[in-house]
């Protein structure tokens with residue numbers, strides 16, 4: 001085993017207070033494209049950039065186009081958790097991992113068996129009416145055609161945080177508390193470009209911050225351990 005992975009393994013072996021903070025790169029090995037890799041959504045041809053389509057104002061103005069993108073790019077049938085998701089769930093069962101804090105909206109951590117998952121940006125597996133607020137079928141939203149509507153006539157929307165929208169206060173506070181009190185903080189599969197989420201890692205007080213990401217990030221100099229490898233491959237060795 002390589003030295004850097006061995007170091008991370010030792011930290012985890014000796015801790016019962018590991019917290020994981022992750023992003024889209026955790027799910028690329030499951031077949032879901034991220035935003036910023038070369039084959040990520042930002043580099044695919046689309047009429048508008050993903051940040052625009054995934055914004056509150058765009059959703060309100062142009063729900064047809066939003067849903068075309070949503071069903072083609074965000075909903076990927078048959079995806080399964082990969083080694084990183086599965087290993088994190090196992091660490092939680094062993095009492096070592098306290099929380100998974102994710103920017104992902106794909107529900108794969110829960111599918112892998114993780115219980116304490118803090119979804120900073122919500123989930124496409126939940127939907128509600130943007131007019132009356134009632135919970136609605138995510139099935140219809142994800143696999144139906146056209147703009148899904150509630151019985152009240154309102155447009156059904158995913159329970160995700162769109163650009164221009166605030167994060168849920170309770171989820172945010174809990175995430176910050178887990179990070180603040182963590183012994184080992186593993187940050188994985190995130191470019192750390194999306195705020196306020198990325199800024200939460202600044203609350204970490206310890207000296208065992210591991211950054212596992214394919215490409216370099218602006219936090220590489222700040223972390224105690226940096227591993228530029230695929231996260232599934234790294235987790236298969238710990």
Ligand code: CNA
Nearest residue numbers: 023024025034035036104105106189190191214215230231
């Ligand atoms: P991002 O900005 O696309 O960054 C992803 C990072 O992961 C990049 O730096 C990659 O180098 C890295 N990466 C890709 N594959 C791997 C791998 N196998 N192992 C290790 N690193 C890898 O995505 P962020 O999460 O930082 O940005 C936050 C956005 C992306 C959130 O709002 C998400 O909702 C949104 N998003 C989520 C999903 C999902 O739910 N699966 C997919 C695409 C985008």
